[in-house]
Amino acid sequence: MSKLSSSTTLLASVQWFFFIFANTVVVPISIGDAFQLSSDQIIMTIRSSFFLTGIACILQAWIGHRYPLLEGHSGMWWGLILSLCTSASSVGMTYVELGGSLALGIFLAGIITIIVGAFNLVPLLQKIFTPMVMSIYLFLLTIQLILIFFKGMLKLTPNGSLDISVSTFSIGLVILVSIISIKGKGIFSNFAILIGMIVGWIFYVWLFPSNPSVNYTNFHFSIFPWGKPHLQMGIAITACLAGILNASNTIASLKASESLHGIKTHSKQYRFSFTVTGIFTCLGAMFGLVPYAPFTSTIGFLESTKILSKKPFIISGGLFALLGVIAPLGAFFSTLPVAVGNAVLFVAYLQLFGTALRSIQSYSFNSRTIYRIAFPVLIGVSLMNMSPNVFKNISFYVRPLISNGLLTGILISILLERLIKWSKYE
Template identity: 20%
Template sequence: MSTTTQEPTTAQAPEDERLPLGRTLLYGFQHILTMYGGVVSVPLIVGGAAGMSTAEVGLLVAAALFVSGAATVLQAWGLPFFGSRLPLVQGISFASVSTMTAVVSGDGGIQAVFGSILVAGLFGLVIAPVFSKVVRFFPPVVTGTIITVIGISLLPVAIRWLMGNNVQDPDYGSVHFILLGAFTLVVTLLCSRVPAISRMAVLIGIVVGSVVAVPFGLADFTKVADGAVFALPQPLAFGTPTFQAGAVISMVIVMLVIMTETTADILAVGEIVGTKVDSRRVADGLRADMLASTLAPVFNTFPATAFAQNVGVIAMTGIKSRFVVVAGGGMLVLLGLLPVLGRVIASVPYPVLGGVGIVLFGSVAASGIRMLTRIDWAKNTNQLIVATSIAMGVIPIAMPTFYDEFPETVATVFDSGISAAAITAFALNLLFHHVMPASSHKVDDRRHLSSPAESAQTVEVEGPEGDRP
């Protein structure tokens, strides 16, 4: 009688799944369509504040796409000590816009902006391992709250897109814009219910919405051929960075906010994908983020961060492969080198993006709510943490001018709903469950203070049709 022994097999992590090349490229393109507007908006705003010419703003846009793509590949593919190896799309951070516009309007100009980013990026790179240690203080009550607020904070962006995005446009908020977005939303939802195409629902919705918009004069692709087809990056095209103490200090504070948001996004993706996220993985992700931010000014652009809207793509489509995001990052690099391709994507009407944004960003909030269902609501402390943190996160969303009269340092940190909610939830969890734990709930506290990465191991994350992809 013979016996056969089998070698133990190691289960493949969900994010390491490799899909056929065609599907990988399509799903990657879907990610790029979702976040393209966010990437180009920052250089457009800062370039306008600096009084730059059209050609100079175009250079900023191309640089933003190129660096975002390279940062995305580094984050998702990963190198030793750099990159979370999760499906995280990197883009140019909105958190730094107000600080950069203030600096660029002063004596230092764009060179002072780039200098402050360079120093702040190096600072973030050095403290990333220390910053990542706080991940053990992010149990489901904290991460669930943060993920919920990420989704809520993105919804106003989708609404603005739905209305046309440009408040100066006389047609902003017009019925035909909103109807176009609603049509795109319906197409996306219907496609998400068809198993054969559910994972491409966002891409199909954007394509169909754009095609329908053309005969109604709501989309214009005639300018795609205008301008250069190919352009190489020009390092330090605006001159050598300069360093101003005030600008550097302000940007360091902004970088801490960016690191908080990136940590939240890493935890959110880990939860949605259903994979282990420990402090080392967070540190690797933050190092990739900070390295990209440090090198960004050399290539004429601004700090990089993980894009929360792409977390919504993963939550809705169930596509967890990091190689899909790597493909998307490669496309962003190409867009930075081939402005003609960027002009194609830039021609997608904002109401179309708003239509898909409604369900994408809502999916992020729904993921956070689902995570919160796992906590012990009988514990009053958990209820207080969630209630207070969500309220703090919604304040800058509901009333954008709330912090206008506060010192700039406070306004910079709390004017982001995501960072406000993250800081509040983290501090209250630390206070209630570590500094002042209720003695009658010691067993519950230990159970509920397990890391979100450990919790993710026991949760089945469903795909669009209720099955695991």
């Protein structure tokens, strides 16, 4: 890998910064809204998220897995928590009761993750999360993220119809970034994501002027904003199971990084990565944050930018942590239009689909073995497109798992791999 020049390192750091920001800021806001937190509490969780995410990224790149991989709020956990919030009222549970039991459940999941790293239980997990299971995970994660970003870049009016002007702008931005990524030469192709973010932000403000009011000056420190921790057995079991399945993020991310960087990931890297993730998951439980995990989707970003150096990533982690410390900075960057961020990330994550396709190139499928991939992927996608309300007659403690297409798809794939000897049918 050739050494980057100072100017390239600077631009790459800024590009990484925008990537981390766009992937992070919406999570604490949506969770705070789901738990009906006060504006001061939401501000606290946003700043905590910025600071902890930045530090987590630095530690993973330095002493964890040592790859430039975003360590952020797990999409799997994000969907699970939002699903639980949607269902809470239907079973007579207040948000404080749900939040308190979830906080304890997430803390326990973090402890389990630390134990996996500390006692080298990674080989056991690798037997469960086989290469085919990881391929299923990559396909479902790609589809889930693309659905999220596609919906996010298409703005809706108050009556639920499409805002044509903003939506057209977002589609135009997608086309622009795609053209730069495909046809751009040298530095233009490498920085297509950064160009899209900055150009999109400037033109969005010019075309759709508004006066966003974000006040970061009042900061009231508190822990467990979701509610005081208490044991609710059903929630605790669901959280621990989700924590184990969340390990698929780490295994898939590090496995994909091996191919991208052309190096072998050692056992020590897996162990340290799980330990760092577990520690920050426990810290996140205290500050009302979604649990952490290495972002497999970062592989798509790296394939788009073609810049694999760790130095810009570590610098961007430090810059991002500053957003949680310096209030005016956090206030300014929080005005990045949601439609712009989603449109650019939509293009960045298209590359992840290619990673998923390459992961199954060594397999051959026929009329029987196609069930190995088609069943979990298509069931998962079907569930992603169903409203959580469809499952309201199912037990509250099972509902979050069944209604989550990513989790269900992974579970089905694990069962198929354990119960059927597919080599007999190839």
